[in-house]
Amino acid sequence: METAVWSRRRVKHLQEMSGAAGKTPGEAVITSMGSTGPPLVENPVFITDHLVSDGAQVTRPSIDPYREPIETYAFLAGGLIRLSLPLVVEERPGVSDAVVEALVRASYNMGVLAYLRRALPAGLERYAERVVVDAPHYEDGLGYAGVVVDYDSLWEHSALRRLECVKLLRIPTAVSHALLERCIAAGFGGVVIDETLPASRESPLELAVSDVDRAFKSIKEDGEPVRNRVSVVACSPRIRGSDDVFKLLGLGADCATLGEAMLVATGFREGRSPENMQELMENFILAVQKEIKLLAGAAGVSCVYTSIIGNRELFRAIRLEPSLRRRLGVKPAGVG
Amino acid sequence: MSMVLETPTAAAMSRTTLEPKMVQDYLRIPPQEDKEFWDARKIEHIRQLARFGRPAWVWDPYKHESNRILDRISFLAERGDGGELGDVDGVSTRTLLAYGGIELTTPIYLGDMSFGALSGVPNIALARAADITGALTGTGEGGLHPEVRKCKRITVQWASARFGVDIDVLNTGLGIVIKIGQGAKPGIGGHLPGVKVTEPISMTRRIPVGTDAISPAPHHDIYSIEDLGQRIWALKEATGKPVFVKVAVTNYITYIASGVARMGADGIIMDGQGAGTGATPEVIRDNVGLPIEIAVPAVDRLLRREGLRDGFSIIAAGRVSSAEDTAKLIALGADCVSIGTAALIGMGCIMVHRCHLGFCPAVITNKITENPTKVLSLDMATQWTVNLIRGWTAELRLIMDRVGVGSIEELRGRRELLTARGVDEETAAILGVEPS
Numbered sequence: 195m196e197t198a199v200w201s202r203r204r205v206k207h208l209q210e211m212s213g214a215a216g217k218t219p220g221e222a223v224i225t226s227m228g229s230t231g232p233p234l235v236e237n238p239v240f241i242t243d244h245l246v247s248d249g250a251q252v253t254r255p256s257i258d259p260y261r262e263p264i265e266t267y268a269f270l271a272g273g274l275i276r277l278s279l280p281l282v283v284e285e286r287p288g289v290s291d292a293v294v295e296a297l298v299r300a301s302y303n304m305g306v307l308a309y310l311r312r313a314l315p316a317g318l319e320r321y322a323e324r325v326v327v328d329a330p331h332y333e334d335g336l337g338y339a340g341v342v343v344d345y346d347s348l349w350e351h352s353a354l355r356r357l358e359c360v361k362l363l364r365i366p367t368a369v370s371h372a373l374l375e376r377c378i379a380a381g382f383g384g385v386v387i388d389e390t391l392p393a394s395r396e397s398p399l400e401l402a403v404s405d406v407d408r409a410f411k412s413i414k415e416d417g418e419p420v421r422n423r424v425s426v427v428a429c430s431p432r433i434r435g436s437d438d439v440f441k442l443l444g445l446g447a448d449c450a451t452l453g454e455a456m457l458v459a460t461g462f463r464e465g466r467s468p469e470n471m472q473e474l475m476e477n478f479i480l481a482v483q484k485e486i487k488l489l490a491g492a493a494g495v496s497c498v499y500t501s502i503i504g505n506r507e508l509f510r511a512i513r514l515e516p517s518l519r520r521r522l523g524v525k526p527a528g529v530g
Numbered sequence: 531m532s533m534v535l536e537t538p539t540a541a542a543m544s545r546t547t548l549e550p551k552m553v554q555d556y557l558r559i560p561p562q563e564d565k566e567f568w569d570a571r572k573i574e575h576i577r578q579l580a581r582f583g584r585p586a587w588v589w590d591p592y593k594h595e596s597n598r599i600l601d602r603i604s605f606l607a608e609r610g611d612g613g614e615l616g617d618v619d620g621v622s623t624r625t626l627l628a629y630g631g632i633e634l635t636t637p638i639y640l641g642d643m644s645f646g647a648l649s650g651v652p653n654i655a656l657a658r659a660a661d662i663t664g665a666l667t668g669t670g671e672g673g674l675h676p677e678v679r680k681c682k683r684i685t686v687q688w689a690s691a692r693f694g695v696d697i698d699v700l701n702t703g704l705g706i707v708i709k710i711g712q713g714a715k716p717g718i719g720g721h722l723p724g725v726k727v728t729e730p731i732s733m734t735r736r737i738p739v740g741t742d743a744i745s746p747a748p749h750h751d752i753y754s755i756e757d758l759g760q761r762i763w764a765l766k767e768a769t770g771k772p773v774f775v776k777v778a779v780t781n782y783i784t785y786i787a788s789g790v791a792r793m794g795a796d797g798i799i800m801d802g803q804g805a806g807t808g809a810t811p812e813v814i815r816d817n818v819g820l821p822i823e824i825a826v827p828a829v830d831r832l833l834r835r836e837g838l839r840d841g842f843s844i845i846a847a848g849r850v851s852s853a854e855d856t857a858k859l860i861a862l863g864a865d866c867v868s869i870g871t872a873a874l875i876g877m878g879c880i881m882v883h884r885c886h887l888g889f890c891p892a893v894i895t896n897k898i899t900e901n902p903t904k905v906l907s908l909d910m911a912t913q914w915t916v917n918l919i920r921g922w923t924a925e926l927r928l929i930m931d932r933v934g935v936g937s938i939e940e941l942r943g944r945r946e947l948l949t950a951r952g953v954d955e956e957t958a959a960i961l962g963v964e965p966s
Contacts, residue, residue, distance in 0.1 A: 203564050207812055222811045224723065226885035226895070228567065228714060228804040228849060228871060231816035234598050235804070236565045246803070249716025249780040249818045252758055253789060255748035256717035437817045485813040491747060492717025492818050510781045510820060513599070516956050528824040528960035530784045 198239050199432050200458055203230065208435060208459035211481035212474040214466070219477040222484045233513050240432065241400040242441040244514035246527060250494030257496050259487035265497040266483055266490075268449050270307075271360040271383025272423030275339055278305030279483050280443055280498060282326070282427060283475075284453030285310045293462065293471060298325060300475035307339060309386075309429075309451060314338075326362065342386055345373060362386050362427065366393035367402035374409050377424075384425030384448070389432070400445055403428050404522050407446025407504050427451065436485035445522060446504040452482065551904035553893050556878050567598065567804060568871060568881045572851050579921030580876035580914040586921065588612025588928045590854045594951075598804075598849065600823040603858055603950050603963060607933045618931035623923055625866055625938045627666075628772035628796035629841035632704050635664030636923040637860060637938055639799070639845050640915075641870025642687055642707060642776065644670030645678070646722045646731045646743070647808030647885065651906040652877055652894050657681035659915035663923075668707055668799075668868070671720045671745065673734040674699055685774065688765065690719050691745035693735040697768060705772040705796070706765050708758070710749065713805030713848040716778030716819045719745030721809040725888045726897040759793030772796035779803065779825040779848065780818070787829040791838040799868060800825050802848025806871040808895055809886035822848040823862060827962045830863025830943055853925030857933070862961065863943045869922075876918035877911045 196202050206215060213219025230236060232243035250256040257264060268280035283301045285294055285308070294315055301308035302324040313331040314322055326340035329347070340360035348363065360383040365373065367389055377385060387406060389399040403426060410421040428447040431454035433439060439450040457463050460474040468474060486498060493508055495501040502508065510527040511519045519526060556577055559570045571592055578586045589612045593601040625637040640656045653675050660667040660683040668685050669678055673694020678684060679702055686699050689709040700706055711717065722731070722743040732739045752758050762773050775790045776799035777783070783800065790798045802822025807815070826846050833839040846859040847868035856867045875881070878892035888897035893906045935941045949966040950958050958965040 222813060224809050224886050225812040225883055226809050227806045227881060227883045229815045230564055230566055234821060235567045246820055247818050249711060249778050251711045251717065251777050251780060252786045253755055253782060255753045258719065258747035260744055437813050488811050488814055492814055516954055526956050526960060527820045528828045530782050
């Protein structure tokens with residue numbers, strides 16, 4: 195199944211996190227000798243491949259996640275949803291009810307959100323508080339954490355205004371300021387920037403996340419920026435692991451989806467459908483948390499939610515086209 | 531030499547354990563399934579230097595195929611294959627470090643690799659090779675192997691866990707390295723997996739057998755430049771030796787280097803992205819840290835501007851793979867380079883990235899056991915390393931001759947001798963090199 199996105203090395207890494215391979219499930223993956231990663235050895239595929247995170251040293255201390263606490267919680271929609279980790283596990287096409295069940299249970303147990311493109315399978319109602327669902331499958335009274343409405347049906351869902359749950363608007367990566375303002379006016383608690391929408395072809399996810407984050411900081415409501423109550427969820431099947439998640443947070447996302455990566459991690463994409471799918475998923479989410487803690491701690495950050503989200507200064511760009519780099523608001527490597 | 535097993539002698543048969551097989555030849559280079567900086571051609575070039583101790587080429591003919599920024603940089607003087615490989619007159623590679631306190635015959639520092647990460651024989655070979663050639667070797671965190679301790683041209687390391695450090699160790703060698711960070715894991719402490727903490731390592735590091743030795747990420751007595759200054763001066767007071775500070779190349783490297791120089795250190799070892807390690811979290815290795823070629827000119831410029839550059843040493847580390855890399859990094863502003871991975875390749879490393887598991891096919895980073903089935907020949911490993919340094923230095927002399935400089939001082943910071951192709955203007959400006 196090796197592709198440019200899912201390199202052999204990436205697949206091995208993800209499967210070691212879940213325990214589908216290796217002997218240390220639920221841990222940050224250890225390796226040795228020098229990096230073979232992009233952009234200096236492997237060819238870069240995405241903007242995230244050009245971004246380097248900071249390592250704190252001397253002028254400020256790094257934080258040691260093996261010995262010191264690092265907070266990874268995140269809030270969505272101004273605090274209406276609390277996550278243990280800035281992660282939404284997205285249902286991918288072509289999976290069985292059994293996989294969805296494992297995904298829902300694992301998300302619930304690990305304190306993250308599951309994002310379903312189908313109604314919650316029967317018998318799983320008690321997990322609804324950790325599930326957001328696409329609007330056509332939404333059912334009142336089940337206690338869903340939230341509902342995701344497509345941007346092109348924004349006006350058909352005026353009835354959703356009355357709902358108690360969090361409403362998220364699914365938007366493409368190419369998005370107008372006017373649409374974001376309508377999203378605010380319609381009472382949405384956030385946007386899901388979905389790179390798979392047909393209108394997303396023109397613009398990469400990284401740029402959209404950064405632009406939308408800044409747009410919400412510029413839109414005011416009663417004199418206050420709406421950004422604090424409106425969340426940005428970065429959604430794409432090509433978000434490959436904790437490194438991509440971490441970089442999308444730094445560019446302005448409150449959380450990111452890992453759907454395809456989790457299926458790869460469990461071996462499902464290689465045709466395996468193990469009985470302990472839920473266990474593999476939980477291991478994987480735990481390992482993602484540990485890797486995010488390592489990245490945050492290395493950068494001297496003790497709280498992801500307060501200090502990583504939108505912190506473009508945390509990164510430097512290597513061999514990234516200068517106009518793209520400037521639009522993201524990231525400095526080039528070598529500039530202090 | 532072939533790799534056939536020796537026929538067991540009657541004496542060997544009568545013993546309960548067999549003599550370990552002595553490894554004194556290189557393994558076949560396995561096919562590399564993933565893209566790798568240290569590809570078969572680089573390994574072959576290093577092996578050629580290590581076998582014969584003579585130059586193999588003047589200019590690296592393959593450099594433009596790599597994604598590395600340093601490989602986009604060339605000397606303007608590069609013409610064809612560079613001509614004859616015979617020795618040249620009027621070129622000296624003598625290098626002064628630490629305000630003249632340490633003199634090297636060649637601008638080569640053998641990277642800080644610990645006893646534990648390496649399995650003993652390679653540590654001794656590196657230290658002996660430095661003594662024989664007049665280079666310098668770092669010894670890494672975790673205390674000194676008794677045979678390494680007998681060597682003169684070593685530095686000792688003072689790292690965040692203080693493994694194996696006492697006043698006698700600090701007084702051994704030519705200088706002390708305060709290890710703050712390393713290129714393979716910026717912001718993370720040293721990591722020796724429990725599988726490699728066997729009895730001898732347990733004794734040296736004073737930790738229980740089988741437990742991970744994970745050094746704290748920060749030094750808990752160094753939370754600022756001022757703290758660092760106090761530690762530098764305490765070590766100087768105690769020993770009278772030069773003190774170097776080793777850091778990873780990270781986003782604010784210029785400010786860090788300026789602080790290190792301002793606080794009285796004698797030099798900085800800057801370890802760039804891509805540097806080797808015995809164990810590191812992959813997510814950190816691949817996403818944190820900048821390449822050395824970006825840091826060297828930026829730091830050199832800033833230190834000159836601040837009046838801190840004269841006498842202070844910049845040692846450049848991380849993917850230094852050849853004499854040409856060495857010459858380019860010195861022209862970008864370094865005094866000396868650090869060679870780690872290349873030195874291991876010279877001893878037989880085939881880059882299978884298994885150091886953290888303790889089963890090294892080349893018996894360089896394997897765990898130390900009482901009854902090993904094979905061991906690296908110390909004589910051979912020492913000879914390979916000596917040859918590597920000599921061949922590398924000979925190639926450096928050829929490059930200096932073609933470029934038209936007679937000494938390392940004459941080459942240092944001469945960015946106008948270089949040209950960069952295929953880099954954007956922004957990057958060229960940071961490098962201080964004219965794009966071609």
